[in-house]
Amino acid sequence: MVFAERQLRAALTVLALSGLTLTTLQGTAGAADAPTPTATAPVTAATSPVASIEKATARALARSLAEPAWHKQVAKAALADEEVDLLALTAKSAAKPAEGLRRTLVAAETDIAEAKGLAGTDAGSLLRVRLTGKPVSEPALTSTAPLVASAPADDDADVVIAYDTAGNAHQLDAHKAPERPVYVVGVDGQKALAAGLEVIDKELAAQGLGTPSARKTGPSSAGAAGPASAGSTGFWTTRITSIRAADLKEPWFKGDAEVFALVTGFGTDGKVRVDTVTMPYLDEEDTTYYPGQILVNWSNYKYNLADAVLMEDDGDTNYSSLAKALAAALLTITDQGAYIPLVDAIIDAMPASWWTDDADYVDSFYTLARETTGSRTGASANARMTVERYYVSAL
Structure with missing residues (x-):
């Protein structure tokens, strides 16, 4: 594999498992x-x-x-x-x-x-x-x-x-x-990832880079109320109505894929934010799923644009060490008053020691806007999803 591709996949892995604010919306042989x-x-x-x-x-x-x-x-x-x-x-x-x-x-x-x-x-x-x-x-x-x-x-x-x-x-x-x-x-x-994200949440919170929050996974989060910071008047989201991946990069010896999405942008406080969305249903390639799952909660973001990346976790990450390294690297990234692609910034910020092959890059969906609807094909043409605007009303 080309070194540059390893760098990209490693940086995306780092994003998926970290962020300054991590919130999951979720026969007999002869x-x-x-x-x-x-x-x-x-x-x-x-x-x-x-x-x-x-x-x-x-x-x-x-x-x-x-x-x-x-x-x-x-x-x-x-x-x-x-x-x-x-x-x-x-x-x-x-x-x-x-x-x-x-x-x-x-x-x-x-x-x-x-x-x-x-x-x-x-x-x-x-x-x-x-x-x-x-x-x-x-x-x-x-x-x-x-x-x-x-x-x-x-x-x-x-x-x-x-x-x-x-x-x-x-x-x-x-x-x-x-x-x-x-x-x-x-x-x-799945069990290791859930526990690892909690470790990262606590470590980043100790560094003043985020507050641990309750996690929601899978399609059941589609109509759920958002975090307390969303306010009492409801909020707009982008919801996945269907999704399909041509190749989930998962060989037979790894079993079913363990896919998660990450949404990146700047939070309302101007700090880097990564929201992880688990997709336990997306375990077979060339199969269309209809999750009705919230991908982006726009009340969490300062700008009207966000990027989404699909990853398949291979699970060889030391979450505690990763959180400490991320805290040191991401503290240098600041809001410049306009939306910028965070993937490039994190690739530049991360030390060379993190260029490992811990997870598989599935596809990316760049510059999703709050008004985005309809079918979108990922940048690598490996995944395709249909999204809609969805308003979550307050109770």
């Missing part, structure tokens, strides 16, 4: 199908702390599945739910391998919280396992030699490493979903 063991896993990207923890957890889980009864419990849970809380699952099991795995998970959860800057929060357990590959029955799943993988640090990796019950590493094609069932270990991205 012997011929078995992958070939490899002695060592190829290095495809710089290893991240979170990816390292996920990898170690995947290998520990794979070894534990050598015990048939425990494997059956894991298989049943994975078939019943899209994502399974590993720590909770081991707590419910009397199997000896589950007991040993639980000790590993307790330490891993502590390490995950530290790596993501969530230590001391009420985020709870974050490590999950899900089943991918072609649909399979429970008997077929439990009779198949299990493989457990974790996502590589780089979405552009060519291979995904999976482990068998002996701890041997196998290479899977990163560009094509596996034919056989594979367990994938990862972090609950």
